Amino acid sequence: MKKALVFFILVPIGMMISGLAYAQFARSEDAVAYRKSVMVVIAHHFGRIASVVKGDKAYEPKEVAQHADLVAVLSKLPWDAFMVPGTAGKTGMSKEALEQPDVFKTFAELLEKEAGLLSQAAAESNLQDIKVRFGSVGGSCKACHDKFRRR
Numbered sequence: 001m002k003k004a005l006v007f008f009i010l011v012p013i014g015m016m017i018s019g020l021a022y023a024q025f026a027r028s029e030d031a032v033a034y035r036k037s038v039m040v041v042i043a044h045h046f047g048r049i050a051s052v053v054k055g056d057k058a059y060e061p062k063e064v065a066q067h068a069d070l071v072a073v074l075s076k077l078p079w080d081a082f083m084v085p086g087t088a089g090k091t092g093m094s095k096e097a098l099e100q101p102d103v104f105k106t107f108a109e110l111l112e113k114e115a116g117l118l119s120q121a122a123a124e125s126n127l128q129d130i131k132v133r134f135g136s137v138g139g140s141c142k143a144c145h146d147k148f149r150r151r
């Protein structure tokens, strides 16, 4: 049942989203606003899982699964918006991101992969596994920020 759900619902949504993600931005400011907004929303839902992982909030499997699904779906969205010429070095993104698009893409794909695994652990209501996967997602945020985000 779960596999069927993933295949019939999430795969088409994923395909729609990857189609959308290739949409062009009319102005480079739009791309910057878009990518920052997606980051903020990812951080919000990831933070909601953080409070459970840290033990500040009781574990509600359904809620955590919803947040984890959102992180996984959102993590597929913003990458083209980072690769817009002229948008690096002025915002929170360093110039290196546009100079090393392949490295940037590797970090982006790492987050997508880890977020998928977190969402899987959450769907299985496995709190121990959720904690481990949460750590890996956080590590993938940090890896990219350390390299490509300006302070």
Ligand code: HEC
Pocket (backbone or CB within 6 Å): 032, 035, 036, 037, 039, 040, 042, 043, 046, 082, 091, 092, 093, 094, 097, 104, 105, 107, 108, 111, 137, 138, 140, 141, 142, 144, 145, 148, 149, 150
């Ligand atoms: C592949 C690289 C990459 C990954 C992975 C990544 N980020 Fe980011 N993030 C960036 C860059 C680059 C910026 C700066 C964007 C800008 O200012 O143009 C940023 C900015 C942000 C911001 C600030 C947004 C704002 O309003 O300025 C937040 C919050 C954030 N990221 C959270 C996260 C979280 C949480 C994760 C992991 C779940 C994550 N990011 C994963 C590259 C990444």
